[in-house]
Amino acid sequence: MSGINNYHLNEEGLQRFFGSLQARIMETIWASDQLSIKEVHARLNDESPIALNTVMTVMNRLEERGILRKSTTGRGKNRLTLYSAVQSKEQFLAEQAKTVTHGLIREFGDLVVAHMVDAMEEADPALIQKLERKLMELKQRS
Amino acid sequence: MTGKGNPSPNVVLGAVFLIGFGVLLEMNFLLIHHLGNARYESTFYRTAWQFLSDLLTQHHPLEVVFLAATGYTFYQIVGRSARQAVAGRKWTRYFAEHADAGKMERLNAAYRKWNIPITIVRDPSVLALTTGFIRPRIVLSTGLIRLLSAEELEAVLLHERYHCRQRHTVKKFAVQLMMDGIGYIPIIRSLGRHYFIGIELSADRYAMDQMNSSYEIGSVLLKLVRHNGQYAGVGAGGTVHFADTAVNYRIEQIVNPDQPVRVALASAKTVAISAILLSLMLAALLLECPI
Numbered sequence: 001m002s003g004i005n006n007y008h009l010n011e012e013g014l015q016r017f018f019g020s021l022q023a024r025i026m027e028t029i030w031a032s033d034q035l036s037i038k039e040v041h042a043r044l045n046d047e048s049p050i051a052l053n054t055v056m057t058v059m060n061r062l063e064e065r066g067i068l069r070k071s072t073t074g075r076g077k078n079r080l081t082l083y084s085a086v087q088s089k090e091q092f093l094a095e096q097a098k099t100v101t102h103g104l105i106r107e108f109g110d111l112v113v114a115h116m117v118d119a120m121e122e123a124d125p126a127l128i129q130k131l132e133r134k135l136m137e138l139k140q141r142s
Numbered sequence: 143m144t145g146k147g148n149p150s151p152n153v154v155l156g157a158v159f160l161i162g163f164g165v166l167l168e169m170n171f172l173l174i175h176h177l178g179n180a181r182y183e184s185t186f187y188r189t190a191w192q193f194l195s196d197l198l199t200q201h202h203p204l205e206v207v208f209l210a211a212t213g214y215t216f217y218q219i220v221g222r223s224a225r226q227a228v229a230g231r232k233w234t235r236y237f238a239e240h241a242d243a244g245k246m247e248r249l250n251a252a253y254r255k256w257n258i259p260i261t262i263v264r265d266p267s268v269l270a271l272t273t274g275f276i277r278p279r280i281v282l283s284t285g286l287i288r289l290l291s292a293e294e295l296e297a298v299l300l301h302e303r304y305h306c307r308q309r310h311t312v313k314k315f316a317v318q319l320m321m322d323g324i325g326y327i328p329i330i331r332s333l334g335r336h337y338f339i340g341i342e343l344s345a346d347r348y349a350m351d352q353m354n355s356s357y358e359i360g361s362v363l364l365k366l367v368r369h370n371g372q373y374a375g376v377g378a379g380g381t382v383h384f385a386d387t388a389v390n391y392r393i394e395q396i397v398n399p400d401q402p403v404r405v406a407l408a409s410a411k412t413v414a415i416s417a418i419l420l421s422l423m424l425a426a427l428l429l430e431c432p433i
Binding site for chain 2: 093
């Protein structure tokens with residue numbers, strides 16, 4: 001997943017991945033698990049006035065990018081569409097931090113002579129198990 | 143200092159330079175010869191057209207191919223150097239904007255004797271790297287510092303210190319230029335890859351020797367693999383193949399520090415193809431500039 005294509009390296013926290021309204025929407029949804037567009041709008045509007053259409057557009061865009069998921073219940077007048085985050089805030093930030101690391105190194109090129117995360121994803125699980133055993137052995141010895 | 147069982151990275155580097163500079167020298171000869179014999183017209187375009195038509199009608203196809211390879215090589219080398227210069231400026235700006243002054247001051251004071259600048263950037267990513275050509279520096283992120291114990295951090299610093307002392311930034315860049323410029327000679331790619339793995343093995347071995355233990359550097363690697371979240375353990379069948387990447391050789395070296403870690407240098411096919419290509423280049427040069 002992810003859906004994040006542009007990073008703002010000079011920003012901090014969520015602002016690195018989202019515009020300010022997107023970040024506020026994501027914070028609101030993470031705080032409440034599942035919310036309708038109207039509920040999100042009501043909460044944001046309490047902080048500062050904002051149009052319902054704007055919130056709707058941004059939330060639908062987040063859904064298209066795979067960051068939010070929507071589920072619909074009921075029929076006719078009782079029909080209700082709720083939005084929830086695909087990942088928890090912690091999962092999202094952990095994944096993005098990893099992506100940013102690789103992005104940084106790719107973008108900044110070979111002046112980076114060595115980086116400890118180099119090709120970590122290609123580590124052989126069988127070898128890692130051997131490493132775990134070796135470390136346990138060394139720990140017991142000391 | 144070298145990963146046991148492999149030729150020293152400096153020997154591999156020497157081989158890359160020997161082949162690389164040999165080819166570049168031949169290319170220069172050819173280029174100077176062609177330019178020297180060109181008929182110069184009143185405008186650049188007319189001269190270029192004259193040069194091209196002469197080349198295509200009056201010369202052996204082998205020479206044309208060699209000259210095309212020469213153009214490609216210089217284009218790649220100049221392009222990579224320019225991209226790197228831009229990247230260098232970006233890094234410098236990024237460091238300045240994200241420096242964690244307090245942590246940096248404490249760490250630089252603790253390692254003053256090393257005479258290597260250490261930069262700490264406020265970033266949740268896990269970064270540990272060596273950068274800079276003239277005066278190499280170590281860069282760590284606050285995300286990495288949060289993840290590691292004091293001993294593990296020291297192992298990382300020792301690993302990076304080795305890169306700084308060996309000036310791997312400049313050497314690796316030169317090898318990368320060769321790989322970009324004359325990577326169509328496959329042995330250059332094989333040797334370059336071997337060099338990149340070799341310097342990581344050597345840096346780990348240096349850290350292990352200095353700490354008198356392989357525990358810390360092993361523990362760092364394990365934490366980074368877990369942090370990356372890619373490690374899901376061996377599958378039900380246990381049939382996961384060894385991936386031929388630096389991290390696997392590094393783990394091997396830690397698991398069996400007394401056993402040689404053998405990294406394949408170049409296959410017989412690679413050597414044969416490279417020998418044929420180098421011979422063809424020499425033939426093209428002799429056709430154009432007979433002794």
